Amino acid sequence: MNKFLRLITIMMVIAFAVPVSAFAEENNSEEENNGLALAPDAKSAILLEQDTGEILFDKNAHEKLPPASMTKIMTLLLIMEALDKGNLQKDEMIRVSERAASMGGSQIFLEAGEEMSVNDLLKGVAIASGNDASVALAERLAGSEEAFVKKMNERAKELKLENTHFQNSTGLPADNHYSTSYDMAMIANELLKYEAITDYTSVYEDYLRKGQDNEFWLVNTNKLVRFYPDVDGLKTGYTSEAKYCLTATAKRDDMRVIAVVMGAESPKERNTMVSGLLDYAFNQFETNKLFDRDEKITDIHLLKSKQKNVDIVTKQSISTLHKKGEEEKDIQTEVKLQDTWNLPVKRGDEVGKLYVKDGEQVLYEIPLTVEEDIEKTTYFSLLKRTVQEMVKSR
Template sequence: MKRFFTSILVVVMAFTVVSPAAFANEDHVTANSLANKASSAILIERDTGTVLFDKNADEKLPPASMTKIMTMILVMEALHKGKINMKDKVRTSEYAASMGGSQIFLEAGEEMSVEEMLKGIALASGNDASVALGEFIAGTNDAFVKLMNDKAKELGLKNTNFENATGLPGKEHYSTARDMALMAKELLKYEQITKYTGKYEDYLRQNTDKKFWLVNTNKLVKFYPGVDGLKTGYTHEAKYCLTATAKKNDMRVIAVVMGAPTTKERNAQVTQMLDYAFANYETQKLYERHQMIDDVEVQKGISKTVQMATSEPISVLMKKGEKKLKLKTEIKIKKNVKMPIEKGDRLGTIIVKNNGKKVTESPLVASENVQSANWWALFKRTVGKFSQTP
């Protein structure tokens, strides 16, 4: 094991104070005025997960099409692990084609690439595309919904249950503003997702007589600088919902509003929340996502070591105008890692402290797959150790 990163690293960070006046209409926004026309809401800083504001954030409510954030998490996870790729062709089943509500009008038997289907979900909130991609990943719609609920448990979402991949109404289909923010935080680990959620318009079925114009249901991607996602939602029961994300400088925030009375109010509530965040807070990035941290020794693997990397960007958050922080970074390595190791498996934890108090922590994961070594390779390795013994 390399010793450099197993010791505690001391980092002194200097922060530049940015005037709240640098952002239009932000100087008068206060926490007390936020989300006053929504059933529930929450505002978090993405990297640390720090809650900057919340209102009834744990109230179980129908999430409508914001459900598709979890659908997209599973799509991006499958892409990241190499189980599917963007060029794979997805065949539309009769069931997927029968979805009502928002859709890209897939016909039974029609094929589109994974990337095209993802566009249909991210921009047009296509129910048919969501089901088709879910069936492609898991085999059946029911199996995909099970994956959604399993992932919710893995993420520690205590007040979420899915009955479908679309957000269409269901008696036991519910979530909360807090859980939606945590799902958004997870989805944003896959930074390329904003290539799709941040577009205002695109096309499907190019070069055919059925060319289909996609317009993003989240109008803030056009009208609020820095907004590049993530998902709107509407049903009669849920009213108007939005999970939005925006980035300014090094800080990315997530705002969730559920149960707003109109589209206009929904967008206004989210806009005020974003203004409040950028007027009052700033971050300093410590590590990028996928940044290599150390080599970890493994037993019984084809390789003797595996590279351990950050699973997501790691930053510290502070209020504007605060003094510089003195930070210590501690690396903890997981013991007795079992073989085989799959890319993304947790190998350790990175903990950042300020004056001895933890300010953030994040998993460290395997950057590659490591298969188990066969008995002959292990035998030769053991013999080699003995032959080197003086």
């Protein structure tokens, strides 16, 4: 039995081009960022490559600031997680409460008592930044917006984000409601693991209640979706205190980057600075894909599970990042699985790690999971399987 549950180490030497040079550290001045004059008029900014999590540029990335409607990135993350777990269905109809309908600011003008599908409410949040749609979904998932906000803050702690605290699901002005450009990038990175989110955030215009008297035209608040090639999200924000904010993402070839700007004085300045960050990323860096999300990395034989052989897959796509024109090096990957398996195990539960290494130096650690839910086998199936194993070993 132990031989099937012991620590598994697999060394795979992959000839991919990658440098070992360090990328931009988390710095707070143009000098420390090698003189890069990116996002000069932002209070805070960051540029991140998604697969590796490498920070390519930052400015005051850990300064606590009001995130305005970029708050909804966390709201969207909890919605996508609920959809992925089957706790929410896109075709489910949600009845809008008086409270949700009363939300001010950006909205899709929901009426109290109106019923709208999760899919359309998700459009309302992702495209038009609807505060009413956000609260309607929050109430459905947690019973009240207050309970949902508690889940938002718990999720931030799980992501080890120390400089974020939410008071609502919308980003409307509130005391003690703050985040940072770094934390926003981390939440966006987690959200983008659910690739279907860009089916919503990449849409420039759409309609709700199509053909009805109260038809509503949705226009994306993120104009870069239309005017910057490859941008397919993610979320704008504005209040008089926060000024103009944007978390944007773009994917070119196999490289996806996330850019955050907070505290710009105008939408034009905000979009110009984000565009400059994206230009810098795509002009200076490129990635080499190692594995796609959910790709099989290895398998394991579990005697006590219903499935004798269990496929181990990645929880995210895996790449290496390097500056264009830099020296090529070989990459090794090492898989370490847990040595004790307590069944059942759910898809998405971490069961080990994939280490991407340059020699003895660990560059990245990526969680591994199982391809499907693993249930414990019955007593009689286990007995039969044990006998078969004994016969084979003779």
